[in-house]
Amino acid sequence: MLILAFDISSKTAAVSLLRDDAVLCDAVIDNGLNASEVLLPAVDDACRVAGVAPGDIDLFACTLGPGSFTGLRIGLSTLKGFMLATGKPAAGVSSLAALALNVQETGKVIGAMVDAGRGQVYLAYYRYGSDGLLRQLAPERAIAPGDIADVCEEGVIYVGCGAVKYADALQARRIGRDTIAPEEKQFICASSVGRLALLKYRSGDLLDLIKAVPVYLRSADAVQKKKPLL
DSSP: OEEEEEEOSSSSEEEEEEETTEEEEEEEEOSSSOHHHHHHHHHHHHHHHHTOOGGGOSEEEEEEESSOHHHHHHHHHHHHHHHHHHOOOEEEEEHHHHHHTTSOSOSSEEEEEEEEETTEEEEEEEEEOTTSOEEEOSOOEEEOGGGOOOOOSSOEEEESHHHHHTHHHHHHHTTTTOEEOOGGGSSOOHHHHHHHHHHHHHTTOOOOTTTOOOOOSSOOHHHHHOOOOO
């Protein structure tokens, strides 16, 4: 099965082509441009490098959130465009789950954390099961770093731009027990999006073209700031 996966839920853009679990092309782009501006050119480049056309794709995939509101809307709209143009299925995955996959299989709890702005982070905890698959331990949420409660007695490996931004606060909570993943692990890889999408495809968990919506976890900033009319 040929899979095209992408992510523009944060300041980076990521595009990958996979044949089942084998990665044919995997790119993360951080050139200072708006991620939405580079998405389609990056898809074209990936298809050219792999020698495939969009019509050859069997499954499309993208992150549904949480993350940048604009990025999520554009990403999902692009995904729906591919579905309409090709008639092929698609799967949407959690940006936090894709980020957690950057931490290779470990017995520790993984805390995927993305900076949400306004002094908050998007956060979810995961652990690998005995089958090697990632399991979510609690619902995703938007939360202030200072309000994070201990989820387990053992240490947590935090990963993501939120973990980098609030590293001092996280590590001060439980000195020597919680750690931050290396810098090169902090960006979502589209190959992880593709692998999660393949699992969803095999379980029949596919996107509905009409009903699919981004996962924001909180109201948009514009809605929060809107004042009532006098």
